[in-house]
Amino acid sequence: xxxxxxxxxxxxxxxxxxxxxxxxxxxxxxxxxxxxxxxxxxxxxxxxxxxxxxxxxxxxxxxxxxxxxxxxxxxxxxxxxxxxxxxxxxxxxxxxxxxxxxxxxxxxxxxxxxxxxxxxxxxxxxxxxxxxxxxxxxxxxxxxxxxxxxxxxxxxxxxxxxxxxxxxxxxxxxxxxxxxxxxxxxxxxxxxxxxxxxxxxxxxxxxxxxxxxxxxx
Amino acid sequence: xxxxxxxxxxxxxxxxxxxxxxxxxxxxxxxxxxxxxxxxxxxxxxxxxxxxxxxxxxxxxxxxxxxxxxxxxxxxxxxxxxxxxxxxxxxxxxxxxxxxxxxxxxxxxxxxxxxxxxxxxxxxxxxxxxxxxxxxxxxxxxxxxxxxxxxxxxxxxxxxxxxxxxxxxxxxxxxxxxxxxxxxxxxxxxxxxxxxxxxxxxxxxxxxxxxxx
Numbered sequence: 001x002x003x004x005x006x007x008x009x010x011x012x013x014x015x016x017x018x019x020x021x022x023x024x025x026x027x028x029x030x031x032x033x034x035x036x037x038x039x040x041x042x043x044x045x046x047x048x049x050x051x052x053x054x055x056x057x058x059x060x061x062x063x064x065x066x067x068x069x070x071x072x073x074x075x076x077x078x079x080x081x082x083x084x085x086x087x088x089x090x091x092x093x094x095x096x097x098x099x100x101x102x103x104x105x106x107x108x109x110x111x112x113x114x115x116x117x118x119x120x121x122x123x124x125x126x127x128x129x130x131x132x133x134x135x136x137x138x139x140x141x142x143x144x145x146x147x148x149x150x151x152x153x154x155x156x157x158x159x160x161x162x163x164x165x166x167x168x169x170x171x172x173x174x175x176x177x178x179x180x181x182x183x184x185x186x187x188x189x190x191x192x193x194x195x196x197x198x199x200x201x202x203x204x205x206x207x208x209x210x211x212x213x214x215x216x217x
Numbered sequence: 218x219x220x221x222x223x224x225x226x227x228x229x230x231x232x233x234x235x236x237x238x239x240x241x242x243x244x245x246x247x248x249x250x251x252x253x254x255x256x257x258x259x260x261x262x263x264x265x266x267x268x269x270x271x272x273x274x275x276x277x278x279x280x281x282x283x284x285x286x287x288x289x290x291x292x293x294x295x296x297x298x299x300x301x302x303x304x305x306x307x308x309x310x311x312x313x314x315x316x317x318x319x320x321x322x323x324x325x326x327x328x329x330x331x332x333x334x335x336x337x338x339x340x341x342x343x344x345x346x347x348x349x350x351x352x353x354x355x356x357x358x359x360x361x362x363x364x365x366x367x368x369x370x371x372x373x374x375x376x377x378x379x380x381x382x383x384x385x386x387x388x389x390x391x392x393x394x395x396x397x398x399x400x401x402x403x404x405x406x407x408x409x410x411x412x413x414x415x416x417x418x419x420x421x422x423x424x425x426x427x428x429x430x
Contacts, residue, residue, distance in 0.1 A: 010273030012299030097345035
């Protein structure tokens with residue numbers, strides 16, 4: 001049963017992840033222009049992936065906070081804007097080769113491993129690279145991950161009724177891209193936290209029948 | 218006779234930073250079309266349609282027929298992204314994770330217009346010593362189209378198609394192409410291929426002269 005709404009704006013990596021056999025019975029693709037009360041009815045959680053259309057999200061801000069008010073979960077990855085999130089995201093150069101050139105200095109140095117997403121993950125599974133940092137988060141938020149400079153990578157708050165979790169990691173996009181092979185660990189933990197459903201163990205596969213004329217849109 | 222500047226329509230998905238990579242210069246004049254719910258751009262005034270990495274392929278499917286007519290009018294398309302919907306005439310990108318990125322090596326196969334002139338192919342293959350960073354999946358190529366670059370397993374990664382329509386298409390298996398020198402980056406392979414293709418478009422007879430303001 002699809003209980004997680006993945007708000008997407010036609011980007012292929014979002015599509016690849018959400019339509020993979022391992023996840024497609026759990027994640028419901030919601031085209032950002034079709035995001036309305038009817039589209040999110042009955043869902044337990046919403047995911048806003050990296051490379052989202054921030055302008056369109058800001059226009060639908062009330063819907064996202066109404067969803068949270070119902071005690072549900074919203075997961076935001078990558079960039080965001082203060083137009084709809086009470087926080088300030090700032091871009092930084094992406095270092096996705098630290099593990100080759102400087103493996104003892106990962107871009108995340110502090111992680112609260114007691115958070116349900118991170119329980120059982122190794123440090124390498126809990127961080128691959130980051131897309132910027134948060135320089136301001138709400139007073140009521142809790143920091144979950146930080147970089148060696150003390151800047152905020154992941155945070156969450158229960159202030160809006162449900163749980164809002166934001167991170168500058170990009171598990172949905174990178175899992176769709178499939179260039180990092182250990183991301184099943186993070187995304188499976190995330191999926192179970194958001195929906196209560198544990199995806200089938202093992203590596204994500206691709207169904208090429210959903211590309212081209214068979215696209216699930 | 219001075220070369221004529223290309224008139225390009227850049228389709229933007231409103232992704233942060235995207236516009237920084239597409240700055241008008243002596244070779245190309247960009248007009249940015251931002252996708253909205255009612256996306257239905259007029260393509261007629263332009264010589265080339267630019268579909269960058271991170272594009273909206275649901276929106277592009279809505280204008281599939283318009284893109285086909287644009288190309289049949291002799292115009293050009295560059296799509297450096299993974300088009301999971303079937304809006305590109307004759308060719309289809311598909312995702313594939315059955316091969317290990319560590320084994321990926323690229324090879325130039327058919328390059329009739331010198332798109333790889335001055336290009337170091339290793340810059341597409343490796344980044345900081347890691348292979349497989351640039352493209353994902355592969356292209357199911359139209360019969361008769363040129364496979365410009367293939368990978369270790371002879372999968373089409375860059376395709377040049379002059380047979381599916383009356384126009385010219387350059388397609389990559391999601392590998393980005395752009396002149397990122399205007400945002401401060403180095404003149405690397407993905408810049409030179411992009412420029413070389415624009416020059417090819419420029420040299421075609423059907424480029425519409427721009428009127429200086």
